[in-house]
Amino acid sequence: MPAQTSQSVNDGQTTPVAHVFSPLGALSVSGEVVARYINRAASALTGGAEQLIAYFKSKKDGGLTYRQAVIMPVTETVGGVSVVTRTLRGTVTFDIPSNSTAQNRKDIRALVANALAASTNFGTAVENGEGVW
Numbered sequence: 001m002p003a004q005t006s007q008s009v010n011d012g013q014t015t016p017v018a019h020v021f022s023p024l025g026a027l028s029v030s031g032e033v034v035a036r037y038i039n040r041a042a043s044a045l046t047g048g049a050e051q052l053i054a055y056f057k058s059k060k061d062g063g064l065t066y067r068q069a070v071i072m073p074v075t076e077t078v079g080g081v082s083v084v085t086r087t088l089r090g091t092v093t094f095d096i097p098s099n100s101t102a103q104n105r106k107d108i109r110a111l112v113a114n115a116l117a118a119s120t121n122f123g124t125a126v127e128n129g130e131g132v133w
Contacts, residue, residue, distance in 0.1 A: 032056040
């Protein structure tokens with residue numbers, strides 16, 4: 001299991017900005033282990049973005065389920081005070097059967113990462129707020 005270390009993730013700006021998510025800790029709830037990371041940038045102190053990474057054993061076949069969520073609060077100045085006006089969330093879940101190989105796991109991670117690219121139907125739909133047909 002990898003140790004919690006800071007992670008740098010680029011945003012979707014025209015000139016991408018790297019956001020550093022620092023480990024905040026991990027906890028176990030009902031067999032699910034959740035690692036929490038937070039963006040501690042000065043510009044993100046009010047409603048800073050977070051990443052949550054969870055894994056747990058599947059009750060079905062003893063495989064593992066992995067889930068990563070990115071939570072992005074958006075702040076605006078209202079009456080001279082910075083407040084969170086909306087929060088966006090993105091979640092990805094991998095259900096990995098116990099008999100999968102390392103190559104199977106590598107392939108599904110790469111396929112999902114590539115399927116989320118802006119050039120795909122899914123990426124375009126999310127960015128433009130449209131449906132897929």
